[in-house]
Amino acid sequence: METRFDELLEFPCYQTFKVLGIAHERLPEDVVGCLQLLAPDDYSPKVRPSSKGNYHSVSIDVRVTSKEHMESVYIELGKLELVRVVL
Known part of the structure; x- marks a missing residue:
């Protein structure tokens, strides 16, 4: 992952x-x-359903310590079975 965090x-x-x-x-x-x-x-976590109820968005504040740490959070969350997108 090549980011500019x-x-x-x-x-x-x-x-x-x-x-x-x-x-x-x-x-x-x-x-x-x-x-x-x-x-x-x-x-x-704050959970909000989509308008049709098929998806949920989970917003959560995380203390990250470095660029690499932040990238690893994105990668590992994206690997979860129920997850479709991490923003």
Whole structure:
């Protein structure tokens, strides 16, 4: 992953990740579980359903410590079964 996060952000910092995935009760749990492995913290995800209810968006603030750490969060969240997009 070739990003410019290190040029745009000052680390460590909090970054809001928005995870879009299949509307399933397990989605927020999977996202938090993944983040606990990468950046242990007390997370409070905000979940919003899509207009048709097929998808949910999970917004969550994560403390990232470096460009590489931020990239790994994007990559690992994107690998989750129910996840379709990570913003």
